[in-house]
Each structure stands twice: as structure tokens, then as C-alpha cells.
Amino acid sequence: MLVVDGLRKEYGQFTAVDGVSFQLKPGDIMGFIGSNGAGKTTTIKMLATLLEPTLGRATLNDVPLTEGLIDARKLIGYMPDFFGLYEDIRVWEYLELFASIYGVPKTERPGVIDEVLELTDLGFKKDAFAKSLSRGMQQRLCLARCLVHDPDLLLLDEPASGLDPRARAELKELVAELGRMGKIVIVSSHILPELADFCNVVGIIERGQLLAFGSVEEIISGIEQRRMIEVKVLERANEASMFLHGKEGVVSTFLMGASTLKVEFEGSMESQAQLLAEMIQGGFLITEFRVDAADLEDLFMKVTTGALN
Amino acid sequence: MQAIRSFFGHFFGNAHSVKDFRIQMRGNKALILWSLYLVLLVLFAMFTYGGVASQMRAGMSAAEMQSRLQSFYNTLMYLLQTAIILIAPVLASASIVADDERGSIDLVLMAPKSSTYYFAGLVMSGMRQLIFLLALSIPVASLGVIMGGATWTDVLRSFTIFLFQGLFYMCLGVPVAVSSRKMVPTVIGSYVAIAVGSGILALMNAIMSPAMLSGMMGGPTTSTPTMPLFSVLTPYWHIIVNAPMTAVTPTFLIPTWAATILMSTLGVAICMLGSASQMSRAGSPAVIATRIVGLIISLLIGLLTSQMFSTIFGIGGASGTSAGTSFMITTALSGFMLSGFIMLIIVANVVPYAFRDGEKYFPNGMFSVKDALKGKPAGGMTYALFAFACLFGPSGYYLFRGMFVSTYTALEAFAVMFWFLCAAFLYFGIFRFTSPWNGSVKSARRIGVLFIVGLNVGAGMLLAMVDLAFKTPGTLSIINPMHPFAETPEGVIAKGIVLAIVGGILVNRSEERRIKHPLMKIKGRETA
Ligand SMILES: Nc1ncnc2c1ncn2[C@@H]1O[C@H](COP(=O)(O)OP(=O)(O)OP(=O)(O)O)[C@@H](O)[C@H]1O
Ligand SMILES: [Mg+2]
Numbered sequence: 001m002l003v004v005d006g007l008r009k010e011y012g013q014f015t016a017v018d019g020v021s022f023q024l025k026p027g028d029i030m031g032f033i034g035s036n037g038a039g040k041t042t043t044i045k046m047l048a049t050l051l052e053p054t055l056g057r058a059t060l061n062d063v064p065l066t067e068g069l070i071d072a073r074k075l076i077g078y079m080p081d082f083f084g085l086y087e088d089i090r091v092w093e094y095l096e097l098f099a100s101i102y103g104v105p106k107t108e109r110p111g112v113i114d115e116v117l118e119l120t121d122l123g124f125k126k127d128a129f130a131k132s133l134s135r136g137m138q139q140r141l142c143l144a145r146c147l148v149h150d151p152d153l154l155l156l157d158e159p160a161s162g163l164d165p166r167a168r169a170e171l172k173e174l175v176a177e178l179g180r181m182g183k184i185v186i187v188s189s190h191i192l193p194e195l196a197d198f199c200n201v202v203g204i205i206e207r208g209q210l211l212a213f214g215s216v217e218e219i220i221s222g223i224e225q226r227r228m229i230e231v232k233v234l235e236r237a238n239e240a241s242m243f244l245h246g247k248e249g250v251v252s253t254f255l256m257g258a259s260t261l262k263v264e265f266e267g268s269m270e271s272q273a274q275l276l277a278e279m280i281q282g283g284f285l286i287t288e289f290r291v292d293a294a295d296l297e298d299l300f301m302k303v304t305t306g307a308l309n
Numbered sequence: 310m311q312a313i314r315s316f317f318g319h320f321f322g323n324a325h326s327v328k329d330f331r332i333q334m335r336g337n338k339a340l341i342l343w344s345l346y347l348v349l350l351v352l353f354a355m356f357t358y359g360g361v362a363s364q365m366r367a368g369m370s371a372a373e374m375q376s377r378l379q380s381f382y383n384t385l386m387y388l389l390q391t392a393i394i395l396i397a398p399v400l401a402s403a404s405i406v407a408d409d410e411r412g413s414i415d416l417v418l419m420a421p422k423s424s425t426y427y428f429a430g431l432v433m434s435g436m437r438q439l440i441f442l443l444a445l446s447i448p449v450a451s452l453g454v455i456m457g458g459a460t461w462t463d464v465l466r467s468f469t470i471f472l473f474q475g476l477f478y479m480c481l482g483v484p485v486a487v488s489s490r491k492m493v494p495t496v497i498g499s500y501v502a503i504a505v506g507s508g509i510l511a512l513m514n515a516i517m518s519p520a521m522l523s524g525m526m527g528g529p530t531t532s533t534p535t536m537p538l539f540s541v542l543t544p545y546w547h548i549i550v551n552a553p554m555t556a557v558t559p560t561f562l563i564p565t566w567a568a569t570i571l572m573s574t575l576g577v578a579i580c581m582l583g584s585a586s587q588m589s590r591a592g593s594p595a596v597i598a599t600r601i602v603g604l605i606i607s608l609l610i611g612l613l614t615s616q617m618f619s620t621i622f623g624i625g626g627a628s629g630t631s632a633g634t635s636f637m638i639t640t641a642l643s644g645f646m647l648s649g650f651i652m653l654i655i656v657a658n659v660v661p662y663a664f665r666d667g668e669k670y671f672p673n674g675m676f677s678v679k680d681a682l683k684g685k686p687a688g689g690m691t692y693a694l695f696a697f698a699c700l701f702g703p704s705g706y707y708l709f710r711g712m713f714v715s716t717y718t719a720l721e722a723f724a725v726m727f728w729f730l731c732a733a734f735l736y737f738g739i740f741r742f743t744s745p746w747n748g749s750v751k752s753a754r755r756i757g758v759l760f761i762v763g764l765n766v767g768a769g770m771l772l773a774m775v776d777l778a779f780k781t782p783g784t785l786s787i788i789n790p791m792h793p794f795a796e797t798p799e800g801v802i803a804k805g806i807v808l809a810i811v812g813g814i815l816v817n818r819s820e821e822r823r824i825k826h827p828l829m830k831i832k833g834r835e836t837a
Contacts, residue, residue, distance in 0.1 A: 012665035012748060013827070050419055052590050052667050068590050073421040084413035088335045089328065100324035101420035145416075 001025055002153060002184050006056035007066075009042050009208075016042045018208035019056065024186070024201065026152070029179040031195030032188040033300060034205035040188040041081065043205070044155045047186070048078035060153050060184075074102065077146030081157045083138050085130045091117070091141060092126045095148055102149035116144040120174065136167035143174065154178060154185045160194060172198045192300040204303050211303050217269050219303070226251060227298075229263045229272070231279070232288035237261055240284050247275055262292070325417070325430025329404070330437065346392070347445050353388060354449045357381050358456075378458030385453060386467055386548045389446055394544050396442065397475040398499035400435035401428075402482030409490045423595060424585040428483060432476070432577070439475045443468050469566040470547055473573035477542055478503050480580035487584040488751065507543040509650055535562055538613065539647075541569040542576065557613075575609070578602050583658075586684065591669040596684035600692060603655060607699035610651060614644045615703035645729060645793075648700040652733050653761065655696045660740035661753040662686035664828045670750045672823050675816075686744075690737060697733055701726055724798035724805070731805035731812070732793075736761060738815030745822040765791045 002024040009017040017039040024030055034040050045051040047058055047065055049072060058065045065072050085094065092113050099109045117123045120140040125133060130141060139159060146154060156175070160168050176198050178185055189195050195202065196216050204212040204219070212219045233240050241253045241261050249267025256262055265272060276289050333339055358381065408414040417427055450464050482499030489495050534552035541547065541555055547565060555568035579602050585595035662672040672686045680688030681695060708722050740757040744750075769792070772785040787795055790804040823829065 010665075010828070012663075048419055050415055052669070054668065068593055070421045070423065073419055076419075078416075078419060080412060080415060082412045084411050084416050086328070086332065086411070086413065088332045093328065093331055097324050097328045098416075098420070100327075101417060101422050101426070103421060 001062075002058070002060050004047070004056075004058045007043060007046055007053050007058060008055040009039075009046060009051065010054045016208055017046070017053075020205065020208075020210045021056075022203060022210065022213050024184045026182045026184055027179050028201050029175060029185045029187065029199045030201040030203055031192070031199035032186050032203050032205065033190070033192050033195065034188075035190060038205045039208040040205060041157055042208075044078070044157050044186065044188060047153070048076055048155050049073055050078070074149055075152045076155065077149070077151035077153070078155045079142050079146050079157060079159060081161065083142055085138060085141070087131055089130055090126075091122065091128055091130050091133070094130050094141065095145060098145045099148040104149060112148055116147045119147065119177070120144040121170070136163050136170075139163065139167070139171070140174070143171075147178075152183060154183055156185065156187045158188055158190075160189060168194070191297070193297060204300065206303075226264055226266045228292040229265050229275075230256075230260065230288065230290055230292045231263060231286065232260050234259065234285035234287060236284060240279065240282075243279070243282055243284070244275070247278065249275065259287075319426055319429040320433055323426065323430040323433055325427055326433035326437075329430070329434035333434070333437075343441070343445065346442070350388075350446060350449050353385070354452055357384060358452060375457070378453070378456050380458075381456070382450075382453035382458035382463075383548060385446075385449060387545070389443070389467075389471060390544055390548060392442060393439070393471050393475040394478065394503065397435070397439060397478040398482040398503055399496055400438055400482075401431040401479045402486035402495045402499050403492070404431050404434070405483065405486040406490060406492050406495050409486075410492075418588065424588050425581055425595060428581045428584060431483070432480065432581070435479045436472075436476060439472055439479075443471060466553065466564075466566045467547075470541070470569045473566075473569045474542060474544065477573040477576045477580075480577045481506065483580050484584045484587065487587050503544070509647065510539045510543045511546065512646075536565060538568055538572070541565060542572050575602075575606055579606060590667075591680075591685045592683040597682050600659075600682045600684065604695055604699050607648075607651060607655070607696045608703075610648055611700045611703045614648055614700075615707050645701070645704070645725060649729050649732065652693070652697060652700060652729070653736055656689075656693050656733060656736040656740060657754055657758055659684070659692050660686065660689040660737055660744075661750045661757060662689075662744045663748065663750045663753060664745075664826060665748050666750050671828075672744065675820060689740075693733060693737060697730060701729060720798045721801075724801035725793045728793040728801050728805040728808070731809040732791075735808040735812035735815075738812030738819075741819040742815040745819055745826060 004020060004022050007017055007020045008015065020039075020043055022030075032040055032044070042051065046053045049065055049068065052068070053066050056066070060072070060075050063069070063072050063075060065076070089097075095113045095116065096109055099112055100106075104112055113126075114123070117126055120143055122137060122140055122144060125137060125141075130138070133141060139162075143156070143159070146156075159175075160171055163171060175185055175187060179200075187195060187199065192202070192204075200215060202212070202214070202216055202219060203210055231240065237255060237257075237259050241255050244250050244253050244261075244263055249265050249271045251264040251266055253264070254262045263275075265275070276286070279286060279289075405414070408417070414427075418424055447464075450459075450468075453459050454461055454464060478499075481502045482495065485498035485502055486495045489498060534550065535554045535556045536547065536550045536552040538555055538557050540550070547569075553565055554562040555565045556562055557568070579599070582595060582599035582602055586593070586599040589595040662670045664671065669684065670686060673680075674687035676690050677685070677687035678691050680686075681691035682688070704722075705726060708719055708726065736757075739760050740753065743757045743760065744753045746753075768789050769786060772789050776782055776785045786792075787800070788804075790807045793801055793804070795801045795804060
């Protein structure tokens, strides 16, 4: 259980993080979203024991993370937004260095290294030089490094930046796997849609303040704002468009082609579910029904600009 | 047992050192450099040896031949010393800066190991390089031995001294690297640290050694050449003096190599701990350890200075003579210059604060006894007082016993000690004063140091210039408050009072500003 309570960080007169509080339980994957300078890295660094908070505290399984205790660091794996790889060092040597300073006994190290390499799909690069790996592989190596001591909390600062779509998908799969292993994972990003589909919790931070925290659906319904729902049907798109007119919460519909329509929707999550049920009852063969990804971006903008005004 | 194992674990099998070793064994950059060094050494040996050999053939006297051989060996030692001075300071500091630039320093420092573990790893890697450098020189050095310019004992002693001096120079660069985190300032700063440090030690020696080494101090009149304790860390000094023994006090001698190991260990400890505490928060073990070692070193220096006092005043066991001549007082009081300099370093490190640099430097008060060892700015003054007591206390003890010998000289000595206390208070005021105006501790510290150097140099220059204009040589410089010398002890005390008043005004002004600062009013923050 991670309990973050009123974390605050000041740099002189400037407050970079302003009273961030939330709780996560084992297995939770939290998407930590905010624009440049929102305070993501600062918050993560405080949790990683690298920065001393001005006020507030955080505990992981009742061990305080913010009091400079050396032992608390064994519980944390932190992957910053840069790699920090050494020249002239092999993949396994790099992992061995970290296994050693994280206190993994000498005899267990080879086994642990093989394990994390397998988990991150890097087994075949064990003897390669770390610097010779591709960007995506280096990213996975850094993740492997965070895992050598089997931490309970993983802090990943913008792990997906600079990755191609395929590598992103692999990374998501890996993070989901870590969640299934019962670890608490915090993943930061600028982009909500990138995280929305595999995080069960999302926190939106802007100007140091946590504006929204909860599942994507909770946040959406919390704001009760207009959103675009993309509906794909096998046939009769035109008819579906007519059908939706006047239903509860539907503001307008647009036909986007032979099988796709967009519905501008305003209402609770319940009425959104109701709408889907009615369409199915109406005999439409629906292949897809989802809030538009571009619209999640819009949602994010709305949450954050709301705070700025 | 656990503590001992962890202590040795810092140095042997250190993970950072293992990693560095692997890296050093790869890449041919190192190989090329070392080969170059070896070639240079061999060339040097061939030329010098050739010169000596040809002169030997020309039928010279045995004594002259001996001295030529001696000079061959000495030249080699100069060469080695130069190599050490050039290489050692950047060995560890460059790795730190490189680690910082690539970001890996954050990664290793957040491991559940103290930062001293990281530094110890760097030091062990550096040691390996130094040993390698010395090992490469053995063939050439053995030439000197075989030809009779030196003995194996000489070589062993010199190499031990080189190694530990190198270790100390290497560690001097570490705090510089940690605070600047940039390559060029670090490299320059490391060399400057050595130059300034050894310059001051050499000055101390110049002042002290005539007094210490001459029989008139009541020291032992042995036939063994000795060198003063401070000079063992000064480069080249031990080659010049070539003395097998070091005077810890005028009566207590130990081998020079042992003195080097001792002094270097203390120096390394304070550099490592100081760097670690720069990166730790207030009250962490590294900070407390640094502060304690700082006091121990201060006390050691204080005791050494007091030995000077005791011999000068003819008390404390030694059968001194000639108590109370003005020259002797000046000599002994100059001994305080080292203490005064150490005091300045301590004040510069413990006093400045900043609202920006996190809780550690947050100014939570003025005079807190419980923060003295924890490293919060509120404990700065208390710690400075402790340090003052360690640096000057032992001499003060002798001073008051010395009163029975001559009231006047005791007053003189008291005046100078009083002046140093006031100067320390002025420094305290200056660093307190530069703090609330500055974004960071570093800039507060830098401006304070500039201010003090400016005062010392500026005031002297100004008065000298006025003297020059009015053709009154040396008259006005006597009133320069930045110097503990005046014609009478009362004059020195008056100067001290001036410094203390200025210091008080600065402290007062800065406190007004600190208390008014908006950040002092946030709830939930401890404001002592
Ligand atoms: N050492 C520092 N001194 C002063 N201000 C700082 C410092 N570090 C960060 N800040 C400020 O704190 C704010 C938050 O920075 P942070 O790095 O946490 O943002 P972020 O959300 O990670 O942004 P990005 O998406 O660009 O990585 C920024 O306005 C930044 O300028
Ligand atoms: Mg960031």
C-alpha cells in the first residue's frame, strides 16, 4: 500500500509540487499525467528518495519513503527519463553492478540477472555492450535494472518517450505484467491516451496540483463534460445515426463513412452504457463503441485548463 | 563485527570499483597513455644515466660521483611527484563529473548504500591507477638503487609517500567535483585546492620549522634529519628535505612515511565524508560523521599549535628558553594562521543558508545547540564555536599557564586569540549576511569568500597606498583590522572589537531579513 500524504516541494518562492495526496494498492498501475513542468518528475523523485520534500510524507507498506532511510530504498525501483548507461560495459555487468549495490547476495546474482533479462526480453543481448543497444532495448535494460532487487514500487518517468509504436506496445505489456506480479507501478507521461488503456488509475497533475485522481471513467463522469464516442457498425450506419438522434445525452451525430459515426455525448457513464444497450436492442451490429482517443486528450486539456482559470 | 565487515566492504570488492576495473581493462585509451608514460620514463633514464655514466668515466672523485648518482635518483623522484600531482587530482573527480553528466550518479546514489560507498569505490579505482603508475616506475628506480644513488629503503619510503600523497590529492578533488559538477571547473578547482592547500602548509612550515627544528626550542638534537608534520602532504618537500623522520612535536618523532599515511588518512576521511554530507540531508550519519571528524582534525591542529606555545613559553615539559621575545611571539602566533584558515573553511561550510536549497539549508534559527552536529544552518554558530574551542583551546590552556612566565607576552598572545575569535565572528556575520539575498547556498558561500578575500587584500592595499601617498611607510597598515598584528596587544584587542562590531551589525541585519522572509511564515514548518 502506497500512501502519499500532502507532498509539497518548494524551490524558493516557487512551489513545484503543491500538496499531492493519493493512495495505491498492490497491483495498481497509475498513469501520472501532466504537461511539461507540471511537477511529475519532482513528485516521482520525492517518492524515489532523491529529493527531500518541503512538507508532507509518503509511506510504502508503512515504511516512510521521505525520511532519508536507507532501507526504504530497497523497496523502490526508479527509472528516470534518461538512461545513464556507462561506456564499455556489458549488459550483464551493468545489471551486476546494481544487483550488488542493492544488496543481492553474490551467489544469487547470476540467477537474478537471467530472470530480469528474460522478463524484459533481453536475454539474447546479455553479453552485448549496453551502449550498443537500440533505444528501445536500452529502455528495457533500464527497466531490468530497476527490477534486480524485486522492488514493491516502480517509478517510471516517461518510459515511452522516443519509442516506436511496436516498442510502446511491448512496454505496455511489460508494465501490465509487473502489475499482475503485484507491484505498484507509477508511469508518467504527457499524453493521456498513451496510458489510458492499461492503467487502472490515472492522476492528472498541473502546476503542482493533483487535479484528478481515479479511473479514467470516474474522471470522465466526474467532469460530466461533452465527449466524442466513436461507434462502428457492420451495416446501416445511416439508420443508426437517425436512431441515436434525440436519445438521452446525445447532442449530435456525424456520419464518418459507410460504417463509422461519431456521437457528441454529454451525460453520465450510466447513460452512456444505456445508449449502447439501446443500440444493441435496436438490432445494430456494433463492432466498436469507445470514447475517442483524441477526445481523451481533449478531456485532459479540459481538466487542466479548468484549473488554470 | 558487522561494522568492521561493512567498513572493509567499502574498500574491497566495492561494486563501483569492480565496474571501473572492467572498464579500465577495455578500450585502448588507457593502454596508450601508460605506454607513453613508460616510454618517457625510459627515455629520461637513458639520457640522465648516459650523462652520469660518461662523467663517471672522466675520472671524478668518489664523493662527486656519489652526488651525481644522488641527483639522478632525485630527478626521477621529481618526475614521479610531478606525474602524481598532475594525474591524481582528476582521477576521482573526473569520474564523478562524468557520472553526473550521464545521470548515473542519481541511480547509484539511490541504492540502499551510503554515498561514502560510492566515493570509496572511486578512491579504490584511483588507487589502482596510482599503484600502476608507481609499479611502472620500479625498473627505472631500481637503476638508481643498483648504481648506488639510493637504497631500496629509500625507494620504498618514497613510493609509500607518493601513494598516500596521491590518495590525498585525489580526494581533494572529490568535494570540488561534487559541488561544481562540471568538468573544467572541477579540474581547475582540484589543482587550485592542491596549490592553495600545500601553499599554506608550506608557509606554515616555513614559519614553524626554524623554531621547531632548532635546538633552541628544546627539541631533540638528534643527528636524524626531521621534517615538520604538516609538510608530509606538501608536494616535493620530502624530496628536498629527504628526512626519514617527522616531528609531530619537537620531542616526538615518527617515520615520515607513517606520518604521511596518518595525515593522508585524516585528509581522505574529511574529504570523503564532506562530499557525502554535501549530498545527504541534515542529521544523516554522513553529516554527523563529517562534523565529528572536522572537530577531531581541528583538535589535532590545535594541539600541535599548542605544542609550539608550550615550548615557546617554556612550559609543558620541554626545557625551553627565551620566553617572551617578540620574535617568538610572532612566530607562534603565525602558527595560528593555519587555525584561522581552517576556521574560515569551517564557517564558510556550516554557516550559509538558502531558502531554495531544500530543508537542509532552510534557516530555522540562529543559535541551536541540538543542530550543531546535524548540519542545519541554525547550528552553524554553535558548531563554529566548538571548532574554535578545538583549534584554539589547547593553546589557550598553555597561554593561561604562561601568564606566570611573563604577563606581557601572555597578554600579547591573548590579544591575538581574541582577535581570531572576533574575526571568526565577522566571517560568521558575512556568511549570514550573504545568505538571504541569494538563491543558493553555493552562491552565498562564494560571495562571502570573495568578500573576505577582498577585505583582506583590499584593506591592506588601500592602507599601503595611503601610506605611500603620505610617505609614512607601514604606519597605517598597523591599524588594518584584518591583521592580528599591531604595536601593542591593546591595539590588537581594539582591532578585534571593531571586527566583532561589524560582524554583529551584519548578523543583525541578516536576521531582520530572514525573519521577514515570506517562507518563514508557512505553517507546519519548524521555525526555531
Ligand atoms: N532544481 C530546481 N530548481 C528550481 N526549480 C525547479 C527545479 N527542478 C524543477 N523545478 C521546477 O519545478 C517544476 C516542475 O518540474 P518537473 O521536472 O517536476 O516537471 P515535469 O512534470 O516532470 O515536466 P516534464 O514533462 O517537462 O518532464 C518546473 O517548473 C521546474 O522549472
Ligand atoms: Mg519530467
